[in-house]
Each structure stands twice: as C-alpha cells, then as structure tokens.
Amino acid sequence: MDFLIPSTFAEALAIKAERPEVVPIAGGTDVMVELNFDHRRPTALLDLTRIAELTEWAPSENLLRVGAGVPYVRIIDELGDRLPGLAMASRTVGSPQIRNRGTVGGNLGAASPAGDTHPVLLACDAQVEVASVRGTRMIPAAEFYLGVKRNALEPDELIAAVHLAPAAAPQQFSKVGTRNAMVIAVCSFAVALHPEQGRVGAAVGSAAPTPRRALAAEEFLAGELSDAGLWESPKPLLDSVRRRFGELAAEAASPIDDVRGTAAYRRHALAVLARRTLGWAWQDYCGTGETRSQSCA
Amino acid sequence: MPDNSETPKQQHKRRTVLKAGGAAAIAGIAAAHSVTEASAATQAQDAALAADTEASAVPIVLTVNGQARQLRVEPRVTLLDALRERLDLTGTKKGCDRGECGACTVLVDGRRIKSCLTLAVMRQDCAITTVEGLAKGDDLHPVQAAFIRHDAFQCGGCTSGQIMSAVAVIDEGHTGSTDEIREWMSGNICRCAAYPNIVAAVQDAAKEKRP
Ligand SMILES: Cc1cc2nc3c(=O)[nH]c(=O)nc-3n(C[C@H](O)[C@H](O)[C@H](O)COP(=O)(O)OP(=O)(O)OC[C@H]3O[C@@H](n4cnc5c(N)ncnc54)[C@H](O)[C@@H]3O)c2cc1C
Ligand code: FES
Ligand code: FES
Numbered sequence: 001m002d003f004l005i006p007s008t009f010a011e012a013l014a015i016k017a018e019r020p021e022v023v024p025i026a027g028g029t030d031v032m033v034e035l036n037f038d039h040r041r042p043t044a045l046l047d048l049t050r051i052a053e054l055t056e057w058a059p060s061e062n063l064l065r066v067g068a069g070v071p072y073v074r075i076i077d078e079l080g081d082r083l084p085g086l087a088m089a090s091r092t093v094g095s096p097q098i099r100n101r102g103t104v105g106g107n108l109g110a111a112s113p114a115g116d117t118h119p120v121l122l123a124c125d126a127q128v129e130v131a132s133v134r135g136t137r138m139i140p141a142a143e144f145y146l147g148v149k150r151n152a153l154e155p156d157e158l159i160a161a162v163h164l165a166p167a168a169a170p171q172q173f174s175k176v177g178t179r180n181a182m183v184i185a186v187c188s189f190a191v192a193l194h195p196e197q198g199r200v201g202a203a204v205g206s207a208a209p210t211p212r213r214a215l216a217a218e219e220f221l222a223g224e225l226s227d228a229g230l231w232e233s234p235k236p237l238l239d240s241v242r243r244r245f246g247e248l249a250a251e252a253a254s255p256i257d258d259v260r261g262t263a264a265y266r267r268h269a270l271a272v273l274a275r276r277t278l279g280w281a282w283q284d285y286c287g288t289g290e291t292r293s294q295s296c297a
Numbered sequence: 298m299p300d301n302s303e304t305p306k307q308q309h310k311r312r313t314v315l316k317a318g319g320a321a322a323i324a325g326i327a328a329a330h331s332v333t334e335a336s337a338a339t340q341a342q343d344a345a346l347a348a349d350t351e352a353s354a355v356p357i358v359l360t361v362n363g364q365a366r367q368l369r370v371e372p373r374v375t376l377l378d379a380l381r382e383r384l385d386l387t388g389t390k391k392g393c394d395r396g397e398c399g400a401c402t403v404l405v406d407g408r409r410i411k412s413c414l415t416l417a418v419m420r421q422d423c424a425i426t427t428v429e430g431l432a433k434g435d436d437l438h439p440v441q442a443a444f445i446r447h448d449a450f451q452c453g454g455c456t457s458g459q460i461m462s463a464v465a466v467i468d469e470g471h472t473g474s475t476d477e478i479r480e481w482m483s484g485n486i487c488r489c490a491a492y493p494n495i496v497a498a499v500q501d502a503a504k505e506k507r508p
Contacts, residue, residue, distance in 0.1 A: 001353065003372035003418050025419075032414040033395045035373060045372065047419055073408075095484025096469075097402055097411045097462070181483030182397060 002044035009053045009131070012158060015046055017133040020155035022046045026054075026069050027101035029094065030110045054105065054160070064166055065129070068105025068159040075104070083164055085120040085171030085192055092116055092175055095182050105159045108144065111151040111210075112184075118145065118211035119190035120173050122203035126164045132157040145210035169193035170284035172277035175205070176269045178260070186261040189249060189273040191281050195231045198222060202245075202274065207253035207266050214252035217274065221245050234286040242275045249274030357421050361386065362430025370417045377401045379417035380427060388428040388457045392486075399485030402458040402465075403427050409465035411484075428457035431464065440464050443502035444495075451489035459485045463499045472503035 004022060006012040015022060023042040025031045026049060034040040048054055054069030057079065064082060066075065072090035076099070080087040086104070093099055093107075093116050107115040108128060121128075121141040128139045130153055141162075144152050153159070171192040177183030188205035200221045202214040224241050225231055255266035354369040359376075361384060368383045377394075380386045380403070392398035394413045401412040404426040431438035440463045443449070450456040462485045466472060471481035478499050479492070487495065 001371070001373050003355070003416070025416075028414050028416070028419070029396055032375065032416070036375065036394045036413065045416075049419060094396070095399065096465070096481055097399065097409050097484045098396060098414075100408045101410055101414065180480070 001042060003047065004044055005047045005050055007050050009051050009158075009160065012046060012048060012051060013131060013133050013156075016158055017156045019044060024048050024109065024158060026103045026106045026109070027071060027098075028106075029098050029102040030106055030112075048105075048158075060163060062165060063127075063163045065161045065163050066104065067161050068108070069103050072099035072102050072104075082166040083124075084167050085124055085173050085190055086117060086164065088171070088173040089116040089120045089188075089190065092173070098182070104162055108151060108159050108162070109153075111145055111149050113145075113148055113208060113210055114184045114188075114206040115211070116173075116175060116185060116188060116205065119188050119203040119205040120171070120192075121162060121164070122211060122213050123190040123192040123201035124164050124167075124171065125194075125201060126162050128152075128159060129161040129163060130157045131160045136160065138163070142213055145212075148209045167192070169195050170281040172281045174273045174277050176261075176273065184260065187253070187255065187266045187270050187273065189270060189277055191274070191277045193281055193285055195285075198226050198231055200225070200278075202249055202252075204249060204253050204270055204274075207255040207270055209254075212252055214249040214274070216251060217245050217248035220248050221278070234282070236286065237279070237282050242278055243271075245278050246271035246273075246275035355418065357418055359384070359417065359420060359425060360423065361425045362427060363424075368417075372416065372418050374417050375413050376403070376415045376417045376420050376425070377412035380412060380425075386427050386429055390454060390457055392454065392458075397486070398455070398458070399462060400455050400458040402461040402485065404461060404465060407465075407468070409462055409484075426461075428460055431460070438464070439505045440467070440498070440502040443498040443505070447494045447498035447501060449491055449494040449498040450487075451491050455485060455487045455489075459487065459495055463495075463502065466499060467503045472499060475500065478503075 004015055006015060022044040023031060024046045048069055051069065054067045057064060057066040057070055072093050075090045076087050090099065093102055104117050107117045126141045128141060128144050130137055130139060132154065133156065139152050146152055173190045175185040175188035177185055185206040187207045190203050192201040194201060200218050202217045203211060204214055205211045250267045250271040253267060253270055255263040257263050354371050356367065356369050359366050359379065366384055368379065370379050370383065377389060377391055380389050389403055389412060390400035391413065392400035396411050396414045399411065402409050403412045405420060405423045431441055440460050444456065444460060462482055466478065466481045471477050475496050478496050482499065
C-alpha cells in the first residue's frame with residue numbers, strides 16, 4: 001500500500017485523477033476501522049490532513065464555506081453561534097477523541113445513512129463543493145446522497161467544502177441512540193427555521209437508505225405559519241400543529257428493522273423527535289425563554 | 298478565527314510519496330504505481346504479501362514523550378501498533394482497535410485522540426504523549442496520583458486510556474461537575490465499571506491542578 005501525501009489540494013486532485021482508486025483519508029475515523037478489520041485493502045491512501053485549504057473556514061459571499069477537513073471540535077468551538085444546527089450534530093458524534101479528528105468531509109465521503117451531519121446539511125440547504133482537475137461544482141445536499149454509503153462524487157473528485165448560510169433563526173438537531181456517547185443513531189432529525197423565506201427545513205437521518213428531507217412536513221408547517229401570520233407575530237404553536245408535523249416527518253422515512261431498532265420504533269421515535277425539536281426551535285424563535293425540559297412531549 | 302495550528306506541518310515536501318522500497322520520499326506518483334504492481338504480480342500471494350510488508354516499510358520519525366524515535370513501518374501500521382510493537386511502549390492498550398473503547402488514547406499536540414484510528418506515518422512532526430510520558434521520574438502526574446488515591450481501577454485494562462483522557466479533560470476545562478466529567482470522559486469505557494472512582498479521581502486531580 002502506498003501512502004501519498006499531497007501538500008496542496010491541487011496536488012491531491014492530480015493524484016485522484018491519475019489514480020481514482022486511491023482512498024482519501026481525513027480524520028480516519030471511518031477509514032481506519034475498515035483497514036484494521038481488513039474490510040478494505042486499498043492500493044494507496046491519500047492523506048488529506050496536510051492540505052491547509054481543507055482545514056479552513058471563511059465567509060464566502062452570503063454563506064460560510066467550511067473546509068471538508070475542519071474537525072468537529074472546531075465546528076463546535078468556532079462556529080457554534082453561526083451554524084448552531086451543524087454544531088449540535090457535531091457535538092453528538094462519537095466521543096471527544098473522535099470529534100478531535102472526525103470531519104464533515106469524512107461524514108459526506110462515507111455517506112452512511114446514519115451520519116449525524118446529513119439531516120442538518122439537508123435542513124439548512126447546504127451545498128457540497130466538490131472538485132477535480134476538470135473543475136469545481138456545487139451539489140445541493142439533497143442531491144448528494146444516492147444510496148447506502150453512496151454519494152454523488154465522480155471517481156476523480158474530492159470534497160472541498162460545504163457551504164451553508166449563517167443561521168438567521170433557530171435550528172435544532174436531535175438523535176436517538178442506545179446510550180449517550182458513541183452511538184450510531186437509531187434515527188435522527190434536524191429542523192431549521194428560515195423566516196426570511198417563510199419556510200422550514202426538515203430532514204430525517206438513519207431511517208431510510210439515505211438521509212432525506214421531510215418535504216411534506218416542511219410544506220405543512222410553512223403553510224400553517226404563514227396562514228396564521230406567525231412569522232411576523234410569533235405565538236406558541238398549537239399542539240395539533242406540532243403533532244401533525246411529527247407525523248409527516250415520520251412518513252418521510254422508510255425505515256428497516258435492524259439490530260438498532262425496529263422500523264415501527266423508528267417511525268414512532270421520529271415523530272417524537274420532530275415534534276420536540278420543532279417545539280424547541282419555535283420557542284427560541286418566540287423568545288419565550290422556556291427551558292427544553294418544560295417543552296418536552 | 299480559523300485556527301492556524303496546521304501550518305507547521307506545511308513544511309512538508311511537495312507531494313511526498315512514501316513508497317515501496319523505503320527510499321524515503323520520492324516525487325511523482327507514476328513511479329510508486331509501477332513498483333507496487335510489478336512486485337505483486339510476480340509472486341505467490343502469501344510471499345507477495347510478506348515481501349510487500351517488508352519492502353513497503355518506510356523510515357519515519359515519531360516524537361514520543363519528548364524523544365525523537367526512528368523506526369521503519371509499513372504505511373498501514375497504526376500509531377497504536379507502532380508504539381506497542383515497535384517502540385515497546387506498551388502502556389498504551391489495545392481494547393477494540395476500532396475507536397470505541399478509548400484504551401489507546403494518547404495526546405497528539407496536546408489533543409487526545411485514539412491511536413488505533415491513526416496511522417503512524419501520519420503522526421510525524423507531532424508531539425505524542427503516552428502514559429509513560431506523564432510522570433517526572435518517580436513523581437507521578439497529579440492525575441496518576443489521584444487514580445491511585447481513589448482506587449480508580451480494577452483490572453487496569455482501561456486505565457492508561459482513562460488517565461490520558463483525564464489529563465485532556467482537565468486541560469479542556471470540562472470538570473465543572475460530575476455530570477460534565479462523565480460526559481467528557483464518555484469516549485473511555487471501563488468494563489470493570491470503576492466509573493464512580495474514576496470520576497472522583499478526575500474531580501480531585503482537577504482541583505489540584507488549579508492554581
Ligand atoms: C467510535 C466511533 C464512533 C462514531 N460515532 C459517530 C457518530 O456518532 N455519528 C456519526 O455521524 N459518525 C460517527 N462515526 C463515524 C465517523 O467518525 C464520521 O463519519 C466522521 O465524520 C468521519 O470523518 P473522518 O474525517 O474521520 O473520515 P475518514 O475516515 O478520513 O473518511 C471517511 C470516508 O470519506 C472519504 N473522504 C474523507 N474526506 C474526503 C474528501 N475531502 N473528499 C472525498 N472523500 C473523502 C474517505 O475516503 C472515506 O471513505 C464514529 C466512528 C467511530 C470510530
Ligand atoms: S483500541 Fe483504540 S479505541 Fe479501543
Ligand atoms: S479497570 Fe478494568 S476495564 Fe477499567
């Protein structure tokens with residue numbers, strides 16, 4: 001096995017064009033498990049950790065451009081105020097040691113349906129910037145996930161960054177797992193309020209072959225909020241609205257029975273997660289200052 | 298602000314390639330390609346694998362506990378195996394080899410990571426601290442001393458990892474309450490369930506470290 005160490009992104013892209021079979025390695029928290037257990041025997045690894053361009057974030061037009069190699073710990077510490085949803089999801093990944101190394105680029109590269117950043121990227125209308133020697137293209141998150149562990153990258157492409165708008169309104173992420181730390185999500189849900197567009201972003205994770213937007217839930221809620229003029233003069237949401245939102249969110253999923261949970265449990269849990277996360281986000285929007293625990297159920 | 302801590306690593310040669318034969322670093326990927334393929338094609342699979350393992354070892358330097366250590370490793374060798382099998386630093390333990398148990402936790406440039414989830418070749422130019430590097434001579438590190446005072450282990454399998462994580466938790470400032478300690482120590486599992494004593498030891502050591 002060769003170990004290739006480019007020091008610029010351009011060099012990495014040249015290598016990937018010449019040897020599309022090389023396996024990129026960033027934080028290594030997915031790749032190393034595959035190597036240690038011989039699930040994968042790559043002819044070469046492409047070390048992305050020395051590439052400065054990948055480990056930077058910066059404003060780019062009205063958005064924030066977050067390099068594919070920025071580890072979770074820095075998203076939490078440095079971007080928690082501007083990208084609260086992404087930071088919340090990052091905060092639930094693995095353990096502190098995993099968050100010191102793991103990256104959003106790696107989460108996207110692995111494209112596991114259970115990856116925690118995916119629902120947030122979907123709910124926030126993120127764009128994935130991918131590059132090759134042929135040029136750069138932007139892929140909307142909603143078009144990035146193609147199947148279980150399959151994404152829209154061409155063999156010669158690498159993920160350069162994700163682009164997201166700084167949050168203009170509350171965002172929430174929540175996941176269900178068997179314990180508090182180091183669990184793959186049984187199911188997860190993200191919601192982002194977009195008052196400037198009169199819209200809500202909502203997406204489910206770990207409950208279908210790919211992470212998915214919950215379009216019917218998004219449309220239902222946008223309609224309810226604008227019909228009642230709630231964006232302009234926010235009032236607490238009716239229980240019936242939150243409940244219906246939860247049901248529609250659960251309907252977006254096509255879960256399976258597996259070792260982590262049954263399909264029926266996942267549907268139930270998703271409805272609860274969606275109702276609660278919406279409750280928290282909307283309370284923040286109303287500025288009522290009630291605490292999360294009071295708003296549960 | 299974006300953090301610039303990665304910049305010292307940029308001193309690396311342009312497109313460094315660690316490749317078969319051990320000739321440190323060569324430029325150009327075509328060469329690497331042909332060498333690997335030629336050797337694999339001409340030998341029986343086992344022999345090829347063994348030869349490949351031998352031949353593809355590369356010389357690296359790891360800075361462990363303040364000492365520069367030279368060694369030859371195959372690129373696929375984890376930092377954990379390099380420490381234990383090559384450098385005889387067996388204080389760092391292997392529990393799961395898949396990032397889940399925390400027994401292999403070490404500090405790299407002051408941050409805790411799982412040494413089973415990183416390759417030795419990726420950790421050159423980094424300052425690595427293992428449990429062997431904590432004590433100053435016979436003077437135990439305050440976290441080590443606190444673990445002994447609080448009887449914070451039974452079989453000891455997880456202990457070096459717990460101690461390395463505890464050192465980092467205290468540095469990170471996540472010791473405000475026992476709940477906070479539990480949460481931030483959650484990447485380290487103890488199959489003997491010595492958790493109450495571990496938490497007490499961390500809390501105690503954190504007090505001691507405060508000026
Ligand atoms: C103990 C443990 C717990 C975990 N818990 C969670 C969890 O709670 N939630 C969760 O979502 N994940 C979890 N994971 C999985 C993993 O940590 C995440 O998916 C992480 O985001 C991977 O990032 P990385 O940088 O370590 O990726 P790597 O392992 O370096 O790479 C992952 C994949 O992406 C590819 N890749 C990486 N960077 C790029 C790039 N720039 N362009 C193209 N391809 C690229 C790699 O080739 C590989 O296929 C866990 C893993 C472990 C070991
Ligand atoms: S051996 Fe590395 S985490 Fe278990
Ligand atoms: S003391 Fe035995 S595993 Fe922790």
